[in-house]
Amino acid sequence: MSEPRLPYYPARPELRSRVETAIRQPPRRSTRRTSFLRMTGLAAALALVASAAWISGARRHGAEIELTAVLDGHLRSLEPGHLADVASTDQHTVKPWFAGKLEYSPPVVDLAAAGFPLVGGRVDVVDGRKLAALVYSRRSHIINLFVRPLDATERSSSSEIVRHGYNIAGWTSNGMRLWAVSDLSLGELREFRDLMTARIVESAGTTRSR
Amino acid sequence: MADTRRFEEAMLPHLDAAYNLARYLTRNEHDAEDVVQEAYVRALRYFDAFRGQNAKAWLLAIVRHTTYTRRRRDRLSAITTEFNDEMHSSARDNSGPEAELDRAETLAELQSALGRLPPQFREVLVLRELEGLSYEEIGLIVRAPAGTVMSRLSRARARLAQVLSPFKQETR
Numbered sequence: 317m318s319e320p321r322l323p324y325y326p327a328r329p330e331l332r333s334r335v336e337t338a339i340r341q342p343p344r345r346s347t348r349r350t351s352f353l354r355m356t357g358l359a360a361a362l363a364l365v366a367s368a369a370w371i372s373g374a375r376r377h378g379a380e381i382e383l384t385a386v387l388d389g390h391l392r393s394l395e396p397g398h399l400a401d402v403a404s405t406d407q408h409t410v411k412p413w414f415a416g417k418l419e420y421s422p423p424v425v426d427l428a429a430a431g432f433p434l435v436g437g438r439v440d441v442v443d444g445r446k447l448a449a450l451v452y453s454r455r456s457h458i459i460n461l462f463v464r465p466l467d468a469t470e471r472s473s474s475s476e477i478v479r480h481g482y483n484i485a486g487w488t489s490n491g492m493r494l495w496a497v498s499d500l501s502l503g504e505l506r507e508f509r510d511l512m513t514a515r516i517v518e519s520a521g522t523t524r525s526r
Numbered sequence: 527m528a529d530t531r532r533f534e535e536a537m538l539p540h541l542d543a544a545y546n547l548a549r550y551l552t553r554n555e556h557d558a559e560d561v562v563q564e565a566y567v568r569a570l571r572y573f574d575a576f577r578g579q580n581a582k583a584w585l586l587a588i589v590r591h592t593t594y595t596r597r598r599r600d601r602l603s604a605i606t607t608e609f610n611d612e613m614h615s616s617a618r619d620n621s622g623p624e625a626e627l628d629r630a631e632t633l634a635e636l637q638s639a640l641g642r643l644p645p646q647f648r649e650v651l652v653l654r655e656l657e658g659l660s661y662e663e664i665g666l667i668v669r670a671p672a673g674t675v676m677s678r679l680s681r682a683r684a685r686l687a688q689v690l691s692p693f694k695q696e697t698r
Contacts, residue, residue, distance in 0.1 A: 322636065324656050327545035331559050335541065335566045340530060441598050 379475075382495070383486070385442040387479055389449060390460040390497035393438070399458070400436025400451050410437045414448055422448035422463040423492065425515040432459065432508055452508070459498040459508060466493050476502060485509045490520045533573050536581045537566065543582060543657055544589045550652045551593045553641050565592040583659070583666040590649060590667060639686055647682035654679055 393399050402413040411424040417439050426434055435451040440462065450461040466472075466488060474487035483505045485496045494512070498505055544565060548558035569576075569588045576584055640648060646668070653664045661672040661679075668675065 322640065322652070322655055324542075325546045325549040325558075326542040327562065328559075331545060331562060332538075332541055334559070335538070335563055336534070338563050338567050339533065339570045441595070444595075 379473075379486070382442065383477060383479075383484060386460070386462045386495040386497055387482060387484060389440045389442060389447075389462065390458075390482065393440075393449065393451070393460055394458065399438070401438040403436040405434050407434060410434060410450070413437060414439070418446055418448055420448075420465045422450065423490070423516045423519065424450060425512065425519060427452065427508070427511055427515065430507075430511050432511065454498075454500060454504060454508070457498055457500045459496055459500060459505070461512070462495040462497070463492050466491055476506075478502070487513065489513045489516050492516070529573055530570070533570050536576070536578075537569060537585050540582045540585050544585055546656060547586055547589050547649065547652055548593060550640070550648055551590070551645055557596075561589060561593050561596060564596070565589040568592060580663060580666065582657075583663045586653070586657075587667045587669070594645075636686070643682060643685060647678060647685065650675055650678045651682050651686070 402410055404410050404413075405426075405428065407424045407426045411421065414422055414424075414437065422437075424434070424437070428434065432452045432454050435453050435458070437448065437450045440447045440449045442462070445464070448463045450463065452459040452461060470488075470493070472488040475485070477484045477486070482497055482499055483502045485505050485508075487494055487509060489512075494509075496505055496509055496512070498508075500508070541562070544562050545558055548561040548565070549555065552558045552561060565585070565588045569585055572588070640651065643651075649668060650664055653659045653667060659667075661675045664675045665672045670678070
């Protein structure tokens with residue numbers, strides 16, 4: 317009686333040609349990571365000789381990639397079971413959950429009183445780096461708030477973008493870059509952003525003096 | 527890119543090994559092919575760092591890494607299905623004369639048993655049994671000392687054997 321053997325799966329010929337095509341002319345945007353690496357590599361090489369104007373152009377490009385990535389992250393989170401890895405309306409449950417999962421501690425504030433209850437949080441990977449994603453809701457709308465520390469060379473900025481029917485607000489506050497993505501109206505998303513900023517500044521300014 | 531030819535000569539011979547590993551880790555053809563393509567593109571990008579050591583181990587390490595980063599990215603939680611002792615012990619209780627299964631059934635059982643193992647066990651089994659790599663080579667790929675590879679292998683085989691009795695898993 318012979319032993320059952322595990323089957324060996326050889327690659328189909330189609331895969332060989334796919335791979336050959338991919339490595340002979342690397343696609344420009346085959347994956348987000350690819351284009352991000354190429355972009356930063358290019359920026360690093362040229363920054364040595366480039367003017368400040370050029371650098372700001374590259375930075376805008378990097379922001380574009382991140383923008384696409386956070387919108388993707390938002391859409392993915394709406395798939396069943398992907399919304400939150402820690403589901404809690406309590407900021408004191410959600411914030412410690414991130415400890416050890418990220419190299420920074422994202423601001424987690426409770427905005428339930430203002431009509432934006434916390435739903436939970438998770439860690440997303442965007443362009444190869446981990447990003448805190450906090451989930452808030454308003455009525456039946458979901459807001460994903462993505463937070464990461466500012467890069468050393470990054471300057472404060474803020475923007476509002478509409479894409480595929482979603483509103484995206486990007487801004488910086490207290491050394492963090494934040495992106496809020498939702499199908500809420502721009503007006504309500506602004507309200508969320510302003511409340512969030514106020515609370516972040518408040519909690520950073522006064523550790524415990526209330 | 528001037529190095530593409532050198533890259534192809536070193537890496538394309540290992541396409542089958544790359545696909546086979548990806549196929550076992552992702553457990554489906556479509557994801558496996560995507561993983562392999564992405565891994566090759568990555569490997570080309572990092573080819574400067576390749577110092578002509580063990581091309582197969584170097585490539586398979588990238589395939590493995592690509593699978594795991596994609597899993598994180600896509601949250602394919604399906605890949606990790608924890609081993610369930612209760613579920614598998616019932617299979618053992620069925621041993622008896624009627625458990626003299628025909629080959630096809632056994633193979634299907636083996637594949638499904640393997641698919642249920644955690645990926646850390648699956649990868650060492652595939653690399654050892656199907657690629658015939660040494661413990662050191664497997665260690666390079668999964669970034670673990672050879673001793674860890676050995677113990678992982680024997681635990682993986684024990685789990686498989688447990689599922690697959692009355693057929694003994696041959697260990698070499």
